Amino acid sequence: MLKYVFLLSSLSLLACAEDNLDDLLSSYQQTSDLSKMTMKDSSSFAEVYTRDDLEKMQIHTLDDFLKIVPGIYAARSSSNILSIAIPSNKNFPLSYTRLYINDHDVSSSSFGSAFQIWGEMPTEYIDHIEIYKATSSMEFGNENAALIIKLYTKNANRDSGSKVRLLADNLGSYDANMYTADILENGISYFAYANSDSIKREQYKTSYNGKEYNIDSNKQGYNLFATLNYNNFYADIASYQKRNDNFLGKGKYNTPENGDLKARHSYIHLSQTFSQDIKVQLSYDNLTYERHYIDQNGLTIATPSSKTIQDYDITFEDNIFSAIIEKKFTTSNNSLLLDGFYKYKGFSSNGDYIDSLTPTTYTSNIANSLNMYSLYAEDNYDIDSSFRVVTSIKGDFFRYDKEVKDQNELLAKIGFIKKVDSFKAKLFYEKGYVPLSFYQIYNPGNTPYKANPNLDTIKTDIATASLNYTSDKLESTLTYVYMKSMGLVEYAYLSANGWINSSNDQVQDYIQLDSTYKFDLDNKIVLNLAYGKNSDDINYSPNFEALLSAFNSYKDFDFYNTLIYKNGYKYTSRSGNLNILPSYELISALKYHYSQDLSFGLRAENILNKSMEQAYKGRLHPKQIQISDRKIWLNMEYTF
Amino acid sequence: MLKKIVISLLLLPLLLSASSAEYEQKIYQTIFSSLFPQKETLYVWSDTPKNSRLIDNVSLFTKTSDINKADILLLSKDRDIKKQTPIFVTNYKLLKSYKQSAIGGFYWKKGRPNIVLLKNNLMKNHISIPSHMQKYIEND
Numbered sequence: 001m002l003k004y005v006f007l008l009s010s011l012s013l014l015a016c017a018e019d020n021l022d023d024l025l026s027s028y029q030q031t032s033d034l035s036k037m038t039m040k041d042s043s044s045f046a047e048v049y050t051r052d053d054l055e056k057m058q059i060h061t062l063d064d065f066l067k068i069v070p071g072i073y074a075a076r077s078s079s080n081i082l083s084i085a086i087p088s089n090k091n092f093p094l095s096y097t098r099l100y101i102n103d104h105d106v107s108s109s110s111f112g113s114a115f116q117i118w119g120e121m122p123t124e125y126i127d128h129i130e131i132y133k134a135t136s137s138m139e140f141g142n143e144n145a146a147l148i149i150k151l152y153t154k155n156a157n158r159d160s161g162s163k164v165r166l167l168a169d170n171l172g173s174y175d176a177n178m179y180t181a182d183i184l185e186n187g188i189s190y191f192a193y194a195n196s197d198s199i200k201r202e203q204y205k206t207s208y209n210g211k212e213y214n215i216d217s218n219k220q221g222y223n224l225f226a227t228l229n230y231n232n233f234y235a236d237i238a239s240y241q242k243r244n245d246n247f248l249g250k251g252k253y254n255t256p257e258n259g260d261l262k263a264r265h266s267y268i269h270l271s272q273t274f275s276q277d278i279k280v281q282l283s284y285d286n287l288t289y290e291r292h293y294i295d296q297n298g299l300t301i302a303t304p305s306s307k308t309i310q311d312y313d314i315t316f317e318d319n320i321f322s323a324i325i326e327k328k329f330t331t332s333n334n335s336l337l338l339d340g341f342y343k344y345k346g347f348s349s350n351g352d353y354i355d356s357l358t359p360t361t362y363t364s365n366i367a368n369s370l371n372m373y374s375l376y377a378e379d380n381y382d383i384d385s386s387f388r389v390v391t392s393i394k395g396d397f398f399r400y401d402k403e404v405k406d407q408n409e410l411l412a413k414i415g416f417i418k419k420v421d422s423f424k425a426k427l428f429y430e431k432g433y434v435p436l437s438f439y440q441i442y443n444p445g446n447t448p449y450k451a452n453p454n455l456d457t458i459k460t461d462i463a464t465a466s467l468n469y470t471s472d473k474l475e476s477t478l479t480y481v482y483m484k485s486m487g488l489v490e491y492a493y494l495s496a497n498g499w500i501n502s503s504n505d506q507v508q509d510y511i512q513l514d515s516t517y518k519f520d521l522d523n524k525i526v527l528n529l530a531y532g533k534n535s536d537d538i539n540y541s542p543n544f545e546a547l548l549s550a551f552n553s554y555k556d557f558d559f560y561n562t563l564i565y566k567n568g569y570k571y572t573s574r575s576g577n578l579n580i581l582p583s584y585e586l587i588s589a590l591k592y593h594y595s596q597d598l599s600f601g602l603r604a605e606n607i608l609n610k611s612m613e614q615a616y617k618g619r620l621h622p623k624q625i626q627i628s629d630r631k632i633w634l635n636m637e638y639t640f
Numbered sequence: 641m642l643k644k645i646v647i648s649l650l651l652l653p654l655l656l657s658a659s660s661a662e663y664e665q666k667i668y669q670t671i672f673s674s675l676f677p678q679k680e681t682l683y684v685w686s687d688t689p690k691n692s693r694l695i696d697n698v699s700l701f702t703k704t705s706d707i708n709k710a711d712i713l714l715l716s717k718d719r720d721i722k723k724q725t726p727i728f729v730t731n732y733k734l735l736k737s738y739k740q741s742a743i744g745g746f747y748w749k750k751g752r753p754n755i756v757l758l759k760n761n762l763m764k765n766h767i768s769i770p771s772h773m774q775k776y777i778e779n780d
Contacts, residue, residue: 021670021772025753026662032753036660051751160732162751185718229659627707635726639750 035128035463038152042390044415044428044464045133045479047514053291054128058553058589058603058605058635060152060167060175061199062121067585067628070528070547071512072147075614078254079291080217080247080261082119083589084147088543089508092412093489095346095437098145101126102227102236104269105142108287109345109370110316112437116289117263121240121447122223124165124177125193127154134464134510142324142341143372144411144432146460146483151266153236156181156189163639169631171200182234188230195223196371202629203281206254207299214256216245220294232273239266251295252619259294263287267551277328285320296356297532307362311354316439319346319490332385339376345369347438366442369401389414390428396435403451404441409433434458439497452497459486473518481510491640507535522553536585542566542583542612558591564611566638573622583612585628590637601635645749665697667746672700672712675743675762676768689719691730726765732741742766744776 018254033050040046047069059065063082066074072086084092095112098105106114129456132148141149162180167173179193206582221242228235241264249256256289256387269283284331293299293312326339327392348367376394383389391414398407413430432456441451466479485508487501513529528547549562565583611628656727658666672682683704683712694767695701704710717732718737727738729745733755743765744757755776762769769777 021667021755021776024663024667024670025755026665027658028660028753030656121658157752160748163750183731185733453737570682596752 002500027521033128034152034158034330035130037194038128038150039130039574040132042388042415042417043132043135044426044430045135045466045481047131047133048130049129049225050491051128053551054071054123054126055545055593056553056558056589057562058560058591058601058633059166059345060122060124060177060633060635061197061360063119064605065630066149067122067239068547068549068587070514070545071133072131072534073545073566073612074218074249074543075615078248078616079293080219080244082115084115084577086508086540087510087530087545088534088539088541090540092147095436096146096434096534098143098148099143100140100148100150101225101238102151102234102269103140103323104236104238104267105283106267106285107143107256107263108265108289108316108422108437109318109320110289110349110438111289111349112435112439113237117242117265117287118240120199120219120221120242120353122175122177122197122221123151124175124195125153125179125191125223125225126151127158128152132460134483142344143435146434146462152180153193153225154181154191155227156191157227159191160189161639162354163637164430165637167633169200170196171202171629171631171632172201173631173633174198184238190226190228192226193224193466195221202626204625208253208255213257215248215254215256217247219244230443233269234269236269237267238273239264243263248616249287249295250293250299252298252300253295254618254623255295255297257294257296261292261294269468277330278319278407279324279326281322283320283322285322287318287320289316305536307355307360308357309353309362310356312351313354314349314351317348320344326376333381335380337376339374339378341372341374341376343370343374344370345372345438347437348566349442351356359423368403368438368441370438371399371401373397375398386419388417390417392430396433398435403453404455405453405625407457409457412423420466422469422471424469424470426464426466428462428464430462432462434460434491442498450497452499453488455497455499456487457510458488458501458525460484461486474515474520476513476515479512479514481508481512482506482512505535509533523551537571540571542569556593558589558593560587560589563586566612571622571624573615573617575618576621577625578615578622580613580615580624581610583610585611586591586609597639599635599637601633601637603633603635604631605629609635645667648679661697665694667753667755668698669700670696671744671773672752673745673755674773675767676700676711677770683709684714685725686714687719691716703758726761726767 029054035048057529063074066072070084075083077083086092094115097113098107099118103212107382108116128149133150159181160183165177167175169463175197177195183189183190184289199219201217206213206215214612219242223240225238232316232509244261246256246259248254265287267285270280273279279492291314296310298308299312301593321344324341331334346369351364353362363400374396381389394411396409408492411432415428420423424489436457441455441631463482467478468477485506488506491498491501492500510532513526526549532543544567546565547562554557566583568580568582571580586607591601593599606628609630613624614624659704660751670719676682679741682700682703684701685704685707686695692703697702710725713727715734720759727742729742731747732749735742735745742758744760746755757779759777759779
């Protein structure tokens with residue numbers, strides 16, 4: 001009987017669908033999301049944000065996006081760099097993270113992270129985003145990290161035509177984007193994107209010795225990106241440059257006067273897939289990072305040791321060349337990937353530190369380079385259609401030009417994925433490490449800078465266990481992560497070499513529950529709960545977060561609402577303690593589709609004015625400042 | 641009204657579990673059963689393996705390797721085809737190339753799937769357009 005009811009409902013569906021091609025087109029569009037092709041299902045802990053999600057949210061920068069990723073507390077450092085914390089923990093070292101745009105790793109070799117430059121990047125040219133947590137590079141055959149963010153750009157196969165998107169907010173910001181894409185007669189396709197933005201942030205005031213100072217954190221940027229494709233050849237070319245205010249800066253009393261960060265990252269990434277599943281990638285990156293701090297009341301930033309300076313001017317330049325070759329062997333129940341890569345990283349830093357009272361200028365010019373070799377193998381073996389075993393092994397070999405010892409690192413991973421009816425269980429364990437950045441090797445406490453020749457990488461043990469339940473309407477996943485970090489790299493002010501390996505291990509336990517209930521293809525609610533505990537048993541950040549989001553469509557309107565709750569905690573520092581209250585960040589977005597090609601949107605951020613507060617230590621007293629401004633964005637999108 | 645709600649509830653699981661390929665097949669089925677209501681089978685000639693797989697999964701379609709027997713040519717590549725058989729294309733460029741002979745196309749453009757029917761070529765082939773398909777017509 002049930003069979004006939006099902007058959008009847010199927011036939012009825014088909015009959016109804018015939019009446020409404022528009023509904024079929026809409027369903028086809030949603031189920032054809034590009035993430036279905038790029039997502040690595042054999043990963044231990046991954047989340048995907050589809051194009052439909054991003055469009056409903058009206059997200060337009062990476063930092064805005066990261067705020068709604070459960071278990072990641074995107075904030076900003078005192079010098080206005082995107083920082084990340086995880087529940088209960090201190091700031092997550094930026095070198096634990098890797099950011100990819102398509103196949104390209106945009107991390108800086110100076111800092112070991114991409115966020116110094118790309119943290120507030122505009123995202124209109126991004127199709128969808130994947131987040132891999134408690135992971136390693138092994139899925140992607142590149143440098144290691146524990147958090148990987150993969151951004152996939154739009155392409156001409158889907159987006160031929162052109163689009164203009166203009167945004168403005170009540171603080172005077174604007175964000176103007178345009179892209180155009182086409183497939184030419186000769187089969188070459190291109191996608192070209194340009195952006196200009198000026199993001200205004202809330203201005204704060206501080207005073208010292210009877211004088212008032214402005215705390216600004218505005219940003220201006222330009223982003224150019226193009227991709228060319230012909231058969232199995234792809235070329236990505238990009239250049240992003242920006243200027244940031246210094247926010248609190250590095251002054252003893254956080255009394256900045258002018259100063260800024262000017263940064264640029266340009267790259268080209270070529271990729272060719274040959275027959276027999278061989279893929280070759282070549283890339284070149286050039287990055288410059290110019291930081292200028294001015295604070296007449298003295299800068300706390302290191303160097304020259306014990307001297308008081310008022311003007312700090314430093315430039316980093318990276319040149320990175322990378323070559324990757326991979327080969328896949330696929331049979332009916334086994335997939336083996338072999339991968340080898342070579343990376344050259346050239347690094348230089350030129351600093352002028354000026355005591356304008358004496359006046360005296362101290363300088364420090366350093367340079368080094370690294371040749372990195374890596375070999376990698378990953379095997380996915382299906383014991384049967386419901387049970388997969390994933391094994392990976394990787395060797396990374398670091399050879400510095402000078403001053404730093406050779407390093408050989410071995411990574412290994414094993415994972416089991418078992419499906420039973422509507423349930424899927426995953427169990428993974430991996431031994432890994434976190435690569436050193438050049439910035440961590442050199443001690444800014446000495447002038448000129450000196451390297452710590454014995455500095456070692458942080459070693460990590462990560463275990464994840466997850467259980468997923470999927471039905472037609474409900475998907476729910478419970479994930480537990482155990483992460484042990486050994487030999488943490490810390491800055492010891494009194495040591496000769498500055499950066500040292502700590503003798504203390506750190507353990508992080510983390511639990512996340514994700515549930516999505518789909519009413520239909522256009523309407524869903526999402527609940528995320530994240531809880532973390534560290535081995536110090538002290539909360540350095542909120543240890544619990546809950547996100548409740550609703551994605552809805554009705555006729556020509558799209559709606560998005562999310563409420564992010566984080567509990568409070570006590571911040572302690574030498575200059576005083578702060579009681580960080582629980583936060584409630586409410587974000588709402590409304591989009592009206594005037595036609596298929598023209599839409600207007602409204603996005604209100606931090607509506608309750610109770611977003612998470614970030615604590616900043618200060619010499620006189622610590623400060624607490626909300627991470628999100630209370631803003632309303634107006635949005636217009638036009639395709640042609 | 642109640643009946644509609646009950647049917648919707650019954651259909652929802654199917655809607656949510658259907659794959660992209662299934663929707664694509666259903667779209668082709670819907671377009672061609674609307675354009676050729678009198679036909680129980682349409683013989684389709686195609687130029688790519690991907691299209692062949694699609695044809696195999698659309699109940700109205702029967703694959704033919706003989707272009708002379710075809711009722712419809714489903715094209716994904718630019719070819720010098722002189723035949724008068726109605727052509728249906730899978731990308732926007734081809735719709736331009738076959739402006740004089742294509743009856744329409746189904747392809748991605750501007751980030752979304754599009755259906756386009758070319759009025760003059762449909763008329764040339766004596767194909768009438770049902771009212772629910774009028775919105776996809778472009779005057780070629």
